[in-house]
Amino acid sequence: RGVCSSARRLQGCMSAWVIDQYGSNEVLKFSEETPAPTVSSPSEVMVKVHATSLNPLDVAMRGGYGAKLLNLRRDPLSVVNGDSEFPLILGRDVSGVVVDCGSEVTHFVPGDEVWAAVPPWKQGSLAEFVTLTEFEVSHKPRSISHAEAASIPYVASTALSALVNAGGLCKERADEKRVLIIGGSGGIGTFSVQLLKAWGAHVTVTCSQNAEGLVRGLGADQVVNYSAGDVAEQLESMERFDVILDGVGRETEQWALGLLKPWSGAKYVTLVTPLLQDTDSRGWLSGMFQAGFSLHNTAFQSAIVNGVFYRWAFYAPDGPALDEVRELVDAGKILPVVEAQFPFTQVPQAFQKLEEGHARGKTVVRVAEEDDKRQGEEMAESEQGFQQTAERE
Numbered sequence: 001r002g003v004c005s006s007a008r009r010l011q012g013c014m015s016a017w018v019i020d021q022y023g024s025n026e027v028l029k030f031s032e033e034t035p036a037p038t039v040s041s042p043s044e045v046m047v048k049v050h051a052t053s054l055n056p057l058d059v060a061m062r063g064g065y066g067a068k069l070l071n072l073r074r075d076p077l078s079v080v081n082g083d084s085e086f087p088l089i090l091g092r093d094v095s096g097v098v099v100d101c102g103s104e105v106t107h108f109v110p111g112d113e114v115w116a117a118v119p120p121w122k123q124g125s126l127a128e129f130v131t132l133t134e135f136e137v138s139h140k141p142r143s144i145s146h147a148e149a150a151s152i153p154y155v156a157s158t159a160l161s162a163l164v165n166a167g168g169l170c171k172e173r174a175d176e177k178r179v180l181i182i183g184g185s186g187g188i189g190t191f192s193v194q195l196l197k198a199w200g201a202h203v204t205v206t207c208s209q210n211a212e213g214l215v216r217g218l219g220a221d222q223v224v225n226y227s228a229g230d231v232a233e234q235l236e237s238m239e240r241f242d243v244i245l246d247g248v249g250r251e252t253e254q255w256a257l258g259l260l261k262p263w264s265g266a267k268y269v270t271l272v273t274p275l276l277q278d279t280d281s282r283g284w285l286s287g288m289f290q291a292g293f294s295l296h297n298t299a300f301q302s303a304i305v306n307g308v309f310y311r312w313a314f315y316a317p318d319g320p321a322l323d324e325v326r327e328l329v330d331a332g333k334i335l336p337v338v339e340a341q342f343p344f345t346q347v348p349q350a351f352q353k354l355e356e357g358h359a360r361g362k363t364v365v366r367v368a369e370e371d372d373k374r375q376g377e378e379m380a381e382s383e384q385g386f387q388q389t390a391e392r393e
Helices: 056-062 067-074 153-166 187-198 209-217 231-236 252-259 275-282 284-305 319-330 344-355 369-392
Strands: 013-019 028-035 044-054 093-101 113-117 129-133 137-139 178-182 202-207 222-225 243-246 267-270 309-312 338-343 362-366
Touching (some): 028 344, 044 113, 056 344, 113 319, 153 243, 153 267, 187 209, 202 231, 209 222, 243 252, 275 284, 338 344
Parallel strands (some): 202 222
């Protein structure tokens, strides 16, 4: 199975789910004539997508979240020329097989099984093929399937960006650290619990009552559920924390900052920032100024009043970081948490499932289901032939 996997591929087309405007689920359109990507840079690899998964970011981007800043990142001249970003392909996770490589690619060859997180300014993975740089790609864990692997890259990249870059943690500096994860039953939360426990941290999680068994099973030391009384009061009775990872935002900051150990280098890291929302509503220049002003004010007040650091964290695709995650997955220290799976024909239903909220892991879309099935049949036939030959001998 090489680069040209179908007649459409030979004609430069592929199947994909695209949007031509921002809106709700009805803007999702299935197209078999979407232009297929090509390797246009010496450092690029083209991946045949076997599976992807949906994240809240995909729902937000479908509605236009971050459009102004991301379109500027895609093409700086779009501000002057008024170029449109449509048709746009969503999907940030990918697990698949390399089918083509640029001349300077050294870490991958066609046939390699890989996984990656697709940057939000690039065309996404709800398609047959996606093109990335080799530095955004990592070899897939051998111990799990494509569907399972597709549940991890985005949440891993986001969690590592938050916990390492913003939170100052790593496997050498996390032992015995007390970490609170606010909103721990979704994709980022369930991954972060496992990563932190692999690093030796003490982990407390907030979640709803029916998710308590899940997060405890993943290793959480303490669980505070929303239905057992006021969350803030329950947490205030505990020992203070070294790091807080906030995946909920809104009014949480008003009470959660006080849960950190004062004057000890403790850090509050939030994944819910106003940056893209401000640039959408005010324009990219004014919006960035407003967001920066907001960050400065909160960070300054937190440092002066409580002696703690307040930081924003963003999703940052990173192939080498996924190499480390692969080792943890293959060692059984991180398990994929998949709540639901959908075939490629049912992407709108997958979005609907995600929008219902109360996630218990990830929603996966199987893109190359028929190819996987065919490959499995071919392997079974080969094994059967080998057994028959051995019996005759």
